[in-house]
Amino acid sequence: MTDRIPSAVPGPGELSEAELAQRLQARRQWLGDTDFAYDPPLEPVRGDGVYLFDSAGQRYLDMHSTVPSMGHGHPEVVSAIAAQAATLNIHARHLNNVVEAYAARLLGLFPAPLGNLVMTCSGSEANDLALRLARLVTGGKGIIVTSGARHGSTATTAEISPGLGQPLPAHVRTIPPPDPSLAKGAALGPWFAARVREEANVLQKTGAGFAALVLESGFAFDGVFTDPPGFLTEAVSAARQAGGLFIADEVQTGFGRTGMFWGFSRHGVVPDVVTLGKPMGNGYPMGGVVMRAQHLARLNASAPYISGCGGSPVAAAAGMAVLDVIETEKLVRNAVRSGEALRKGLRRLARSFPRIAAIRGAGLLIAVDLVMPETGAPDPGAARRAINALQRNFVLVCSATPCGHTLQLRPPLSISAEQVAQFLEIFGGVLATLE
Amino acid sequence: MTDRIPSAVPGPGELSEAELAQRLQARRQWLGDTDFAYDPPLEPVRGDGVYLFDSAGQRYLDMHSTVPSMGHGHPEVVSAIAAQAATLNIHARHLNNVVEAYAARLLGLFPAPLGNLVMTCSGSEANDLALRLARLVTGGKGIIVTSGARHGSTATTAEISPGLGQPLPAHVRTIPPPDPSLAKGAALGPWFAARVREEANVLQKTGAGFAALVLESGFAFDGVFTDPPGFLTEAVSAARQAGGLFIADEVQTGFGRTGMFWGFSRHGVVPDVVTLGKPMGNGYPMGGVVMRAQHLARLNASAPYISGCGGSPVAAAAGMAVLDVIETEKLVRNAVRSGEALRKGLRRLARSFPRIAAIRGAGLLIAVDLVMPETGAPDPGAARRAINALQRNFVLVCSATPCGHTLQLRPPLSISAEQVAQFLEIFGGVLATLE
Numbered sequence: 001m002t003d004r005i006p007s008a009v010p011g012p013g014e015l016s017e018a019e020l021a022q023r024l025q026a027r028r029q030w031l032g033d034t035d036f037a038y039d040p041p042l043e044p045v046r047g048d049g050v051y052l053f054d055s056a057g058q059r060y061l062d063m064h065s066t067v068p069s070m071g072h073g074h075p076e077v078v079s080a081i082a083a084q085a086a087t088l089n090i091h092a093r094h095l096n097n098v099v100e101a102y103a104a105r106l107l108g109l110f111p112a113p114l115g116n117l118v119m120t121c122s123g124s125e126a127n128d129l130a131l132r133l134a135r136l137v138t139g140g141k142g143i144i145v146t147s148g149a150r151h152g153s154t155a156t157t158a159e160i161s162p163g164l165g166q167p168l169p170a171h172v173r174t175i176p177p178p179d180p181s182l183a184k185g186a187a188l189g190p191w192f193a194a195r196v197r198e199e200a201n202v203l204q205k206t207g208a209g210f211a212a213l214v215l216e217s218g219f220a221f222d223g224v225f226t227d228p229p230g231f232l233t234e235a236v237s238a239a240r241q242a243g244g245l246f247i248a249d250e251v252q253t254g255f256g257r258t259g260m261f262w263g264f265s266r267h268g269v270v271p272d273v274v275t276l277g278k279p280m281g282n283g284y285p286m287g288g289v290v291m292r293a294q295h296l297a298r299l300n301a302s303a304p305y306i307s308g309c310g311g312s313p314v315a316a317a318a319g320m321a322v323l324d325v326i327e328t329e330k331l332v333r334n335a336v337r338s339g340e341a342l343r344k345g346l347r348r349l350a351r352s353f354p355r356i357a358a359i360r361g362a363g364l365l366i367a368v369d370l371v372m373p374e375t376g377a378p379d380p381g382a383a384r385r386a387i388n389a390l391q392r393n394f395v396l397v398c399s400a401t402p403c404g405h406t407l408q409l410r411p412p413l414s415i416s417a418e419q420v421a422q423f424l425e426i427f428g429g430v431l432a433t434l435e
Numbered sequence: 436m437t438d439r440i441p442s443a444v445p446g447p448g449e450l451s452e453a454e455l456a457q458r459l460q461a462r463r464q465w466l467g468d469t470d471f472a473y474d475p476p477l478e479p480v481r482g483d484g485v486y487l488f489d490s491a492g493q494r495y496l497d498m499h500s501t502v503p504s505m506g507h508g509h510p511e512v513v514s515a516i517a518a519q520a521a522t523l524n525i526h527a528r529h530l531n532n533v534v535e536a537y538a539a540r541l542l543g544l545f546p547a548p549l550g551n552l553v554m555t556c557s558g559s560e561a562n563d564l565a566l567r568l569a570r571l572v573t574g575g576k577g578i579i580v581t582s583g584a585r586h587g588s589t590a591t592t593a594e595i596s597p598g599l600g601q602p603l604p605a606h607v608r609t610i611p612p613p614d615p616s617l618a619k620g621a622a623l624g625p626w627f628a629a630r631v632r633e634e635a636n637v638l639q640k641t642g643a644g645f646a647a648l649v650l651e652s653g654f655a656f657d658g659v660f661t662d663p664p665g666f667l668t669e670a671v672s673a674a675r676q677a678g679g680l681f682i683a684d685e686v687q688t689g690f691g692r693t694g695m696f697w698g699f700s701r702h703g704v705v706p707d708v709v710t711l712g713k714p715m716g717n718g719y720p721m722g723g724v725v726m727r728a729q730h731l732a733r734l735n736a737s738a739p740y741i742s743g744c745g746g747s748p749v750a751a752a753a754g755m756a757v758l759d760v761i762e763t764e765k766l767v768r769n770a771v772r773s774g775e776a777l778r779k780g781l782r783r784l785a786r787s788f789p790r791i792a793a794i795r796g797a798g799l800l801i802a803v804d805l806v807m808p809e810t811g812a813p814d815p816g817a818a819r820r821a822i823n824a825l826q827r828n829f830v831l832v833c834s835a836t837p838c839g840h841t842l843q844l845r846p847p848l849s850i851s852a853e854q855v856a857q858f859l860e861i862f863g864g865v866l867a868t869l870e
Contacts, residue, residue, distance in 0.1 A: 027530065030538035031746075032551050032731040035739040036528055043530035047523045065525065067743045073521050082517035086508050088482045089718035090500065093471055095458065095478040103465035116467050120588075121557040121720040122744060128563075128589045153555075153740055154563045156590040164738040251743075278743045283524035285556040285720040285744035296467040303599040304470040305588055308502045308686075308713045309557060309720035 037064070037398065038391055047072025050412045050419055052396065061423060063411040064396040066252055069279035070325045071412040077282045080321035084314045092119070092311035102316035105323060107290065109261055111270050116296040118289045119311035123251035123277020124152030126287035130273045131156055131212065133291065133299050134245045140209025144199045144239070147174040148222035151214060151249055160214060163221045171208040173199035177222035178231055193234035200242035212273075213239035213246050217253040217263025223406050224360045224367035226258060232267035240272075251277035251287070252365070256326055256413050259336040259363025266362060282325075284318035286310070331413040335363035338415050342366060345424035353431040355382060366409040380404035382434055389430045395423060472499070472833065473826055482507025485847045485854055487831065496858060498846040499831040501687055504714035505760045506847040512717045512756040519752035527554070527746035537751035540758060542725065544696055546705050551731040553724045554746035558686035558712020559587030561722035565708045566591055566647065568726065568734050569680045575644025579634045579674070582609040583657035586649060586684055595649060598656045606643040608634040612657035613666055628669035635677035647708075648674035648681050652698025653688040658841050659795045659802035661693060667702035675707075686712035686722070687800070691761055691848050694771040694798025701797060717760075719753035721745070766848040770798035773850045777801055780859035788866040790817060801844040815839035817869055824865040830858060 015023060020040060027034065034041070044052040044060070049071040052060045062072070070077060084098065092099065103117045120126045135141055143160050145151065150163040158164055160172050168174070175195035176182050183191040196213055203210045213235065219225040236246045248271035253263030257279070264271050273295070276288040287310075291299075299305065309315070326332060343359055346368060350356035357371040370382045383405045390397055397407050411419075450458060455475060462469065469476070479487040479495070484506040487495045497507065505512060519533065527534065538552045555561045570576055578595050580586065585598040593599055595607050603609070610630035611617050618626040631648055638645045648670065654660040671681045683706035688698030692714070699706055708730070711723040722745075726734075734740065744750070761767060778794055781803060785791035792806040805817045818840045825832055832842050846854075 023530070026539075027535050030535065030542050030550070030552060032553075032728070033735050034528065035735075035741070036530075037526075038529075041530045043532075044523060044525060045532075047525065052523075052525075067526060068524065073524065075521070078517065078521045081520055082513065085516055085718065086510070086513045088479060088487075089503065089508065090479060090482065090487070091472075091502060093469065094473075095462065095471075095476045097478075097480075100462050100465065104461075107465050115465070117465060118467075122555075122560065122742065124742070125557065125559065125589060132590045132593070150741075153742055153745075154560060154589045154591065155567045158567070158738060164741075166738050283520065283744065283747065283749065285747075285750070293467070300468050300470075303593060303601050306470070306585075307557065307559070307588055309718065310588075312718065312720075314718065315720070 038388070042391070042396075050415050059394060061395045061411075061419060063409045063423060064398045065412070066410055067278045068283050069255055069257060069413050070282045070322055070331065071414045074282055074325060076325055077284070077318055077321040080317045081284055081314060084317035089312055089314045091308055096313050096316070098313040098320070099311060099316040102320045106288070106319065110274065110290055113292040114270065114274060114290050116291050116293050118291075118296065118299070118305050119307075119315060120287040120289065121285050121307060121310045123275065123287045124154050124157050125310070126251070126275040126277055126289045127152045127157045127214070127249060128154045129289050129305060130247045130275050131160070131214075133273060133289070133295055134212035134247060136302055137295060137298060138209065138211045138243060138245065140203070140211040140244065142171045142173065142203030142208040142210045144173050144175060144196060144203070144210070144213045144244070146177045146215065146219060146222050148177060149214070149216060150221045151216070170206060171203065173202055175199055177219050178225045179223070180227075188228065189231040189234040192231060193238040196235045196238040197242065200239065200244060204242070210242050210244040212244050214249060215247075216249040216251070217266070218258055218362070218365045220252050220365060220408065223369075224365055224408065226266060226360065226362040226365070229266045230268050232264070232269050236269045236271075245272040247271060247273045247275065249275050251275060255279040255322065256332040256335050257363055257365050257410070259332065259339055261332060280322065281315060281318040282322050284315060286315040286319060326413075329414060334415070335413045338417065338420050339363040339366065341417055341420045342409065342424070345420065349424065349428055349431060352428075355379070355431060355434060364409070364411055364413055364415065368407045368409065370405050370407065378403050378405035383407055386430055386434060389433065390426065393426045393430060395426050473823070477826070477831070485850050494829060495826075496830045496846075496854060498844045498858060499833045500847070501845055502713045503718050504690055504692060504848050505717045505757055505766065506849045509717055509760060511760050512719070512753055515752045515756035516719055516749060519749045524747055524749045526743055531748050531751070533748040533755070534746060534751040537755045541723070541754065545709065545725055548727040549705065549709060549725050551726050551728050553726075553731065553734070553740050554742075554750060555722040555724065556720050556742060556745045558710065558722045559589050559592050560745070561686070561710040561712055561724045562587045562592045562649070562684060563589045564724050564740060565682045565710050566595070566649075568708060568724070568730055569647035569682060571733060571737055572680065572730060573644065573646045573678060575638070575646040575679065577606045577608065577638030577643040577645045579608050579610060579631060579638070579645070579648045579679075581612045581650065581654060581657050583612060584649070584651060585656045586651070605641060606638065608637055610634055612654050613660045614658070615662075623663065624666040624669040627666060628673040631670045631673040632677065635674065635679065639677070645677050645679040647679050649684060650682075651684040651687060652701070653693055653797070653800045655687050655800060655843065658804075659800055659843065661701060661795065661797040661800070664701045665703050667699070667704050671704045671706075680707040682706060682708045682710065684710050686710060690714040690757065691767040691770050692798055692800050692845070694767065694774055696767060715757065716750060716753040717757050719750060721750040721754060761848075764849060769850070770848045773852065773855050774798040774801065776852055776855045777844060777858070780855065784859065784863050784866060790814070790866060790869060799845055799848055799850065803842045803844065805840050805842065813838050813840035818842055821865055821869060824868065825861065828861045828865060830861050
């Protein structure tokens with residue numbers, strides 16, 4: 001860890017406790033209380049590939065960020081943004097070759113009949129528009145989501161995000177995550193589909209009607225559930241039989257994260273609507289809703305989607321550069337390989353450390369459950385201590401499950417075999433010292 | 436008009452009718468029907484200051500765009516985005532000096548008690564969050580807006596946007612715009628306030644309760660109403676007396692557009708919540724909600740606002756560059772001067788052309804009503820013909836009122852006296868030939 005970079009910015013690592021308190025106080029004055037990712041908070045000042053650097057020049061292996069899937073500060077994406085922003089950045093109500101070429105290329109990555117695109121400024125806006133579409137098309141209002149899901153920060157998407165901890169309105173019904181241990185020996189697909197049918201019935205009985213089943217393709221906020229491949233098939237059929245659309249939220253899993261270009265492909269299903277965000281612009285704020293032609297026509301007939309910045313040529317240029325990078329650097333294949341190496345190494349660690357109760361995931365979306373070795377009970381305290389110990393060892397991971405006993409590993413898709421080995425070595429050391 | 440630039444991209448100006456049809460067909464295949472700004476659509480390929488250029492190198496004076504208020508492709512903003520994107524682009528859950536410095540500087544431009552900021556990815560997301568806050572704080576659901584207003588494209592903000600033409604839910608009530616001609620001789624302020632009181636009463640009687648009066652500070656979508664300064668005072672008091680918040684939507688008027696930094700300042704009122712968008716990043720997708728400390732605390736206690744790209748250091752760098760440019764280039768003062776020159780010239784034209792029935796606005800948000808010279812009746816057909824004739828003369832304006840007989844002039848704030856004179860000469864020529 002010798003990559004010390006010069007910086008005039010004092011980071012928390014260099015501040016005394018009193019100075020840090022003063023810095024936090026100043027921040028609180030303008031921005032209110034921040035839900036910091038680490039305690040004490042980290043202050044990265046530079047990013048490069050899979051690494052973040054703090055103001056002291058200390059390098060951190062980033063196994064945490066979901067937005068810069070192509071790597072921090074990817075030069076090709078940055079250049080594309082800079083060049084297009086200097087040339088033309090304008091709203092979407094003109095002809096524009098960059099935007100049209102991006103739409104054509106992106107949509108070429110989807111199965112029929114998913115052939116139309118609306119571009120937004122965020123994944124939240126994409127999910128928000130998808131809900132509007134589903135309600136317009138079905139005439140129903142009710143939505144089914146998993147109990148830990150988060151689908152966005154607009155009023156409408158926060159309403160379908162039980163993972164945010166707010167009370168849900170009556171027209172939002174939750175089902176348990178597709179966790180094989182909950183199915184108690186039953187086949188996961190039919191068990192999960194039965195939950196969808198039950199809640200669709202409830203929605204129809206209450207008069208809310210059923211508009212859509214909205215599932216994040218990797219169930220990241222529920223704790224990552226990706227196996228067995230294909231388990232979504234029955235649930236999707238059940239949703240359609242009940243008159244609802246199936247909306248695949250690919251804000252986290254899209255663009256190669258799970259070792260396939262789209263998370264839903266793992267299950268052999270074709271969604272009615274797909275929503276995109278985070279990695280789409282590798283940090284440039286953009287999102288998208290992919291749908292079939294007649295749904296877009298229906299939406300436009302209701303009210304055209306107007307956005308000052310959504311669908312701009314700069315967003316398209318960023319998106320195009322992301323697709324180029326994925327292709328040139330073979331990132332989907334790397335997600336498969338590095339993901340396999342990571343899970344293999346984790347399974348090896350699990351043989352030595354009974355704290356690891358389960359390893360789940362696909363590609364580079366991986367969950368590790370930590371439990372009490374004696375009882376096997378979920379141990380969120382151990383997860384918290386592991387996250388902080390990893391940070392002290394300059395590795396960033398996070399926990400994103402309702403119970404908090406699950407570590408999530410989701411590094412940039414460009415992570416190398418050496419960096420995977422480096423992580424496993426440090427994680428082994430942390431597990432060895434974990435109280 | 437000699438600025439021909441080389442381009443490999445064929446624009447509609449160079450295409451035969453058959454080729455244009457083919458181009459439109461290809462676009463429709465991916466992006467559906469576009470609500471183009473012009474017919475036939477324009478294809479700008481480059482922007483520079485107040486000018487756009489098409490693929491033939493033809494230069495257009497842009498009096499239409501509201502996003503790039505600091506001018507197309509402003510080099511200082513573009514450099515700031517490029518430099519920060521290459522250095523660090525990350526979510527808002529870390530300490531970050533760039534973000535903190537931007538928040539402090541931006542908030543320094545607001546009157547007390549408006550001292551806290553949440554950053555979003557768009558003006559739509561900002562208005563959406565403001566509605567969530569108002570409902571949380573008041574316990575009411577009802578919103579009052581003007582009859583032509585547009586406040587965004589999320590489900591919740593589209594609901595309070597009668598200008599989009601969709602039916603409104605019962606908890607959204609409209610009032611007429613603050614048009615002196617509707618007040619029929621009564622003082623505008625008290626007349627407008629009485630409309631707010633009436634609708635707040637209706638909301639309270641229906642049980643929806645009253646959460647907020649949401650007004651776009653320049654009433655751009657209603658046809659631009661800015662006079663007399665101070666007319667909002669009574670309406671804001673009326674809203675508060677009825678238990679609601681006053682949300683000032685500054686997505687269009689913020690950052691100097693009306694010749695003051697904020698549109699609400701013209702009326703001597705201090706809003707409860709201010710929402711920001713479009714010019715905030717001069718094209719970089721960002722928005723913001725400015726509020727008082729106890730409201731932010733309330734929001735965070737309900738559910739923290741989490742965004743993958745909102746509040747990133749790149750957004751902060753873009754926003755900071757925008758503030759620098761406004762200051763260095765004295766753009767607010769220029770908006771006053773160029774706006775006055777523009778209105779003065781328009782008044783001169785009105786004396787020769789009875790088609791011009793009214794000129795309204797402040798700074799560089801200006802509306803010109805076109806009527807039948809014989810009857811004085813609104814003439815949307817003439818406005819359409821004027822817009823197309825101006826485009827043929829390489830000047831871009833738009834119409835954004837319910838009736839469509841109003842031309843809107845809202846050029847970049849850097850427009851010079853010479854460019855204003857150029858516009859007036861061309862507009863005079865168009866008026867002379869208008870059937």
